[in-house]
Amino acid sequence: MARRGVEVESPGMLTTVQAAARLGLRHLGVASGGPADPWAHALANRLVGNAAATAALEITLAGPRLRFAQAVRVALCGAEIEADADGVAVPCHRPVDLPAGARLALGACRDGARSYLAVAGGFALPEVLGSASTDLRGGFGGCHGRALRAGDRLPLDAPAAIQARRVRPAAWWIDPSPLSCAHPPGEPCTIRLLPGTDDAAEIAQAPWRVDARSNRQGLRLQGQELQVADARERVSEPVAPGTVQLPPDGQPIVLLADAQTHGGYPRIGHVPRADLPLLAQLRPGARLRFLPCTPADAARANAEQRQRMHRIALAIAARGARP
Structure with a gap:
């Protein structure tokens, strides 16, 4: 080489x-x-x-x-x-x-x-x-x-x-386009959400926009201020890409690839792995909404996305990746 x-x-x-x-x-x-x-x-x-x-x-x-x-x-x-x-x-x-x-x-x-x-x-x-x-x-x-x-x-x-x-x-x-990323042009992107607390129901009912301060660590959202059901001080807990945190200002943060390993903000839900590509492509000002899902829904979406990538890889290999 x-x-x-x-x-x-x-x-x-x-x-x-x-x-x-x-x-x-x-x-x-x-x-x-x-x-x-x-x-x-x-x-x-x-x-x-x-x-x-x-x-x-x-x-x-x-x-x-x-x-x-x-x-x-x-x-x-x-x-x-x-x-x-x-x-x-x-x-x-x-x-x-x-x-x-x-x-x-x-x-x-x-x-x-x-x-x-x-x-x-x-x-x-x-x-x-x-x-x-x-x-x-x-x-x-x-x-x-x-x-x-x-x-x-x-x-x-x-x-x-x-x-x-x-x-x-x-x-x-x-x-x-991965299966989870298809949405009509001009419409809010729909992101699946595994509820973590009672606060997840409130986040799923509200429309959100992507804040310009978003980066590889997290997607900051703007919208109706959410109130944490349990506002007591918390001990830091493990977090990962996809975790949805709720800071004191009531504006959620969805953690992305460079997510820290732990945090003290309440965890109100988690975005399945299959929808992380869509989150990564949302520009400042883009609109989104959350759709509650079950662990079975999330597992199915992840499996479908892996299978589609496998089929695409086989099709590319058959062509030899040649122009």
């Missing part, structure tokens, strides 16, 4: 390297991290022939400008994003071959908050605590534990067999 790489000419709004989540370390205070939208991250990797958890770039709201020193195969998944390589439009949700020296310019995300750029072979970065994912709060993993900056150089494990002489998108593409 060649290890030449990619140069960051401009970093975009917030671009980080994300790979596998760090599982089994929350008892030590280490957040699981990984991609905020694991569905789109896995899909981009599958399209270029990588394992689902291979290191890729997570792009938030507006993307970077990159120069590739070698011919590569790339794929963009997640939010539709403005993209061109040397003046040629680069479509999403399909593999695209780029020649050596190509400049890939990624603009604004159009219909979501995060897009993912995978490169065949992946980024050749060292693993820290079992993953190459960037932990922004801890300052480790990825590219020096931080978001990309202009001038950064990321090594690649791109296969030498890719010999593109021009920008060449595949003639085929895949439908990227």
Whole structure:
């Protein structure tokens, strides 16, 4: 494998390297991290022939400008994003071959908050605590534990067999939407909720908007102020991605990939794993509502999403991930 790489000419709004989540370390205070939208991250990797958890770039709201020193195969998944390589439009949700020296310019995300750029072979970065994912709060993993900056150089494990002489998108593409993320344009997104306390009934009755202060740690919501049924001071309790907390201001927070390992705010519910990709794609100002579900509903949704990804992976493998 060649290890030449990619140069960051401009970093975009917030671009980080994300790979596998760090599982089994929350008892030590280490957040699981990984991609905020694991569905789109896995899909981009599958399209270029990588394992689902291979290191890729997570792009938030507006993307970077990159120069590739070698011919590569790339794929963009997640939010539709403005993209061109040397003046040629680069479509999403399909593999695209780029020649050596190509400049890939990624603009604004159009219909979501995060897009993912995978490169065949992946980024050749060292693993820290079992993953190459960037932990922004801890300052480790990825590219020096931080978001990309202009001038950064990321090594690649791109296969030498890719010999593109021009920008060449595949003639085929895949439908990227996970089962839980389909909703009519302009309508509030429906998010399933496993009730944790009596307060969950109240949150499910109210409409919500995404606060601009949201980040990879949590999605802050704006709406009718909720009152905690039991307002007594609490001891910190374990939390995880998907946990819905209710701070004293009555505005819920849904924890995302970089969720802390414990917290003192009341836990009023939990979003099933299948709906985390949708949460990760909600932009500031987006509307959502919660729909109470049962553990059986959540397990079924998770299983359906895994099965669909397996079917997509088989279909991509049958094509050989070739343009």
